[in-house]
Amino acid sequence: MASPKTSLRVRGIHKQYGDFVAVGDLSFEAPTGVVYGLLGPNGAGKTTTLRMINNIIMPDSGSIELLDRLSPGPEAAKHIGYLPEERGLYPKMKVRETLAFFGALRGLGGKASHRQADTWLERLKLSDWRGNNVQDLSKGMQQKVQFAAALIHDPELLILDEPWSGLDPINAEVLKDIVSAQKDAGKTILFSTHLMEQAEHLCDHVCIMAKGRKAVEGRLDELKREAAAEGLVNLAFRTPEDEQRARNGVLGQSMVEGVQDERDGLLVQLAAGVESDKLLGELVADGLSIRRFERQQASLHQIFVSRVGAMADAEQEGRLADD
Amino acid sequence: MLSKKGGSQMTRQAFIIARREFLERVRNKWFAIVTILGPIGMVAAIVLPAYLSVRSVKEGFHVQVVDQSERDVADMMDIELDARGVAFKLERVPPQTDVAILEGRIRDEKIDGYLIFPKDVLSGGKVMYRGDNATNMLVTKGLSSLVDFAVFRTRGKDMGLGEIQIASLFQKVEFESKQTTGQGEATSGTASFVVGYAVMFVLYIAILLYGVAVLRSVIQEKNNRVVEIMVSSVRPISLMLGKVVGVGCVGLLQLTLWGLMAAIIVGFREEVLGLFGIPGAGAFELPHLGGADFAIILVYFFLGYFFYAALYAAIGAMVNSEQEAQQAQTPVMLMLIIPVLCVQIVAGDPRGGVAEVLTQIPFASPVLMPMRFLLDAVSTAEILASIGILLASLLGAVLLAAKVYRVGILSYGKKPSFREVWSWIRNS
Numbered sequence: 118m119a120s121p122k123t124s125l126r127v128r129g130i131h132k133q134y135g136d137f138v139a140v141g142d143l144s145f146e147a148p149t150g151v152v153y154g155l156l157g158p159n160g161a162g163k164t165t166t167l168r169m170i171n172n173i174i175m176p177d178s179g180s181i182e183l184l185d186r187l188s189p190g191p192e193a194a195k196h197i198g199y200l201p202e203e204r205g206l207y208p209k210m211k212v213r214e215t216l217a218f219f220g221a222l223r224g225l226g227g228k229a230s231h232r233q234a235d236t237w238l239e240r241l242k243l244s245d246w247r248g249n250n251v252q253d254l255s256k257g258m259q260q261k262v263q264f265a266a267a268l269i270h271d272p273e274l275l276i277l278d279e280p281w282s283g284l285d286p287i288n289a290e291v292l293k294d295i296v297s298a299q300k301d302a303g304k305t306i307l308f309s310t311h312l313m314e315q316a317e318h319l320c321d322h323v324c325i326m327a328k329g330r331k332a333v334e335g336r337l338d339e340l341k342r343e344a345a346a347e348g349l350v351n352l353a354f355r356t357p358e359d360e361q362r363a364r365n366g367v368l369g370q371s372m373v374e375g376v377q378d379e380r381d382g383l384l385v386q387l388a389a390g391v392e393s394d395k396l397l398g399e400l401v402a403d404g405l406s407i408r409r410f411e412r413q414q415a416s417l418h419q420i421f422v423s424r425v426g427a428m429a430d431a432e433q434e435g436r437l438a439d440d
Numbered sequence: 441m442l443s444k445k446g447g448s449q450m451t452r453q454a455f456i457i458a459r460r461e462f463l464e465r466v467r468n469k470w471f472a473i474v475t476i477l478g479p480i481g482m483v484a485a486i487v488l489p490a491y492l493s494v495r496s497v498k499e500g501f502h503v504q505v506v507d508q509s510e511r512d513v514a515d516m517m518d519i520e521l522d523a524r525g526v527a528f529k530l531e532r533v534p535p536q537t538d539v540a541i542l543e544g545r546i547r548d549e550k551i552d553g554y555l556i557f558p559k560d561v562l563s564g565g566k567v568m569y570r571g572d573n574a575t576n577m578l579v580t581k582g583l584s585s586l587v588d589f590a591v592f593r594t595r596g597k598d599m600g601l602g603e604i605q606i607a608s609l610f611q612k613v614e615f616e617s618k619q620t621t622g623q624g625e626a627t628s629g630t631a632s633f634v635v636g637y638a639v640m641f642v643l644y645i646a647i648l649l650y651g652v653a654v655l656r657s658v659i660q661e662k663n664n665r666v667v668e669i670m671v672s673s674v675r676p677i678s679l680m681l682g683k684v685v686g687v688g689c690v691g692l693l694q695l696t697l698w699g700l701m702a703a704i705i706v707g708f709r710e711e712v713l714g715l716f717g718i719p720g721a722g723a724f725e726l727p728h729l730g731g732a733d734f735a736i737i738l739v740y741f742f743l744g745y746f747f748y749a750a751l752y753a754a755i756g757a758m759v760n761s762e763q764e765a766q767q768a769q770t771p772v773m774l775m776l777i778i779p780v781l782c783v784q785i786v787a788g789d790p791r792g793g794v795a796e797v798l799t800q801i802p803f804a805s806p807v808l809m810p811m812r813f814l815l816d817a818v819s820t821a822e823i824l825a826s827i828g829i830l831l832a833s834l835l836g837a838v839l840l841a842a843k844v845y846r847v848g849i850l851s852y853g854k855k856p857s858f859r860e861v862w863s864w865i866r867n868s
Contacts, residue, residue, distance in 0.1 A: 168668075168672075171672035172671075172672060173668060173671050173672050173850060174850070191449055191450075191453065191673065191674055191675060191678075192449070194672060194673045194674075197672075199669060199672050201665070201668040201669060201672075203665040203668060204665060205664040205665030205666045205667075205668075205669075206664070206666060207460075207464070207664070207666055208664060209464060209468075210460070210464060218456065218460055219669065219673070221456045222453055222456055222457075222670075222673045222674060223673055266669070267669075
């Protein structure tokens with residue numbers, strides 16, 4: 118089988134409970150080999166979306182295509198690893214049997230599933246516990262078993278729902294390593310989170326959701342570049358006197374919309390349509406001694422706040438217009 | 441429509457799930473304990489009360505006798521006192537003894553009871569017994585026959601009969617009853633009933649036990665959240681069927697083991713009873729259980745179990761905790777208990793119309809039909825019809841349960857109302 122170009126293609130899926138729209142007309146695509154972040158505040162519809170992709174619930178309308186050819190279902194499940202937000206294992210089942218069981222359910226043969234179980238137990242340093250019941254393990258170890266259970270069948274697409282919730286720092290690192298290793302092996306990872314920092318470090322692509330709808334989607338670096346173009350400048354002067362002069366002079370003029378104190382310098386918001394070169398030129402012309410001048414890369418958090426905030430504002434206006 | 445591949449994958453996954461359920465239960469130490477102790481407990485539950493009541497009867501009951509007949513009728517009882525193996529210590533008290541005093545003696549546990557022969561006892565007056573053991577059948581039957589004997593004897597004397605004539609009149613009549621429907625060899629009526637009743641009871645217990653095991657398994661899977669991974673990997677119906685089959689196989693294994701144990705115990709019953717110091721085991725004769733009997737028992741267990749397990753699975757999917765399940769399972773429980781309450785009707789008249797109807801009703805036939813079969817009171821056509829009806833209802837129950845299961849299994853939190861459950865069934 119030629120490796121698919123697109124691991125996941127979601128087209129206009131919609132899920133409604135009564136009047137409540139859990140997911141509204143959502144579309145996005147995750148190319149093969151990327152780490153894709155589905156971001157949004159609690160209640161944004163992330164889990165519902167992942168559940169629809171995993172065939173746990175059915176969308177009211179729209180379509181989901183996996184690995185260029187499959188619909189959600191048991192056949193697709195053979196190629197998908199899934200770590201749900203609410204994680205659990207059978208407490209009275211032995212660790213190795215647990216892994217082999219989930220492997221077998223997702224299409225591995227009996228021998229292969231046991232072999233893979235051993236490999237994963239080795240890798241996660243749990244080999245000594247293979248014969249113990251799951252309930253004998255510490256919570257942290259159980260979390261590792263859950264990772265392994267999601268990966269035992271070497272899935273093309275790994276789906277993680279709020280994977281960092283409840284993890285201790287050590288397991289959080291383990292999970293990061295797993296995600297990197299999967300990516301290096303050419304697999305696709307889709308995960309949801311409301312933690313922007315984690316997403317910022319890991320994601321190639323993101324889709325930010327709010328209130329069941331897509332706020333923004335795209336490559337993370339492009340989104341950042343776009344946001345940067347919106348005119349944030351990180352500025353520091355050699356002396357406090359220069360800083361004061363600048364505040365009284367250039368930074369007080371109409372090309373600057375706002376100035377904010379940062380730990381080491383100032384964050385300047387340019388007025389709409391003003392290029393950062395213009396500010397630099399003015400500062401230099403005033404003979405100010407500049408230690409740092411850089412266009413601020415917007416953090417994912419800032420993108421998130423501005424996009425989701427903009428959506429909330431738009432909704433507010435819509436509601437006012439309705440009245 | 442399922443493709444052939446999808447169908448075989450469903451079967452494979454259901455098998456994997458069934459195997460897990462089966463192994464987890466069989467490896468559990470409780471399985472061994474219940475398998476070994478179950479029959480012992482059941483035998484003990486039947487034998488112990490009987491044994492205890494026989495023993496206290498043998499120890500003797502202290503009864504005071506108030507004879508107001510002025511004819512010494514009560515004295516006649518003493519002659520037959522030990523004839524029935526029930527010991528009474530009968531003590532005459534003056535005819536004018538106040539009832540209140542006798543009641544007081546019962547209260548103080550000085551006596552077990554008192555018997556009053558009225559003045560007109562020979563011409564139809566009512567003899568009364570009051571005692572703390574009047575619930576014991578052996579006591580009341582024993583006393584009643586002693587009273588009969590005393591009154592008849594006095595009447596005989598009044599008619600001028602001699603001792604020899606009276607003895608001849610009261611010579612014991614031997615009576616034997618055996619169960620037959622003209623199809624096979626007649627068997628001891630009591631023994632057939634006991635075996636039939638035991639089989640009914642075992643089936644009821646097994647279906648209940650393993651039905652509830654399915655219910656609990658579903659709830660646990662929901663509570664420990666494995667269900668989400670499960671439902672993302674397999675179709676809910678595979679999950680449900682795998683569970684039901686896996687648990688059912690445990691039940692089948694347990695019943696088979698119990699059957700083997702019973703066969704061994706029955707085969708060596710003289711030796712076994714000898715161990716307990718009970719001689720003369722040959723005295724009780726058990727009806728022979730053949731291969732057909734066991735086949736019928738297993739078939740009805742499996743079908744009945746499947747029928748109820750599907751319903752229990754659906755209930756498990758509807759609720760969030762065992763407490764909620766207690767309440768929600770009541771209707772299913774009633775369906776299972778009603779046939780047990782009807783057992784007397786079927787045993788009393790196994791070929792009667794009520795028995796015929798009951799053993800065709802799908803929720804009652806699994807428990808009652810094997811009993812009727814053991815009593816030799818059912819035709820092949822009836823059995824086939826009953827199995828057919830049970831099978832059809834079983835499929836209906838599974839389809840219905842699967843629909844409820846599919847939606848319910850993922851709903852956490854609030855317990856659904858019946859209206860909601862109905863909408864799950866209609867919309868899925």
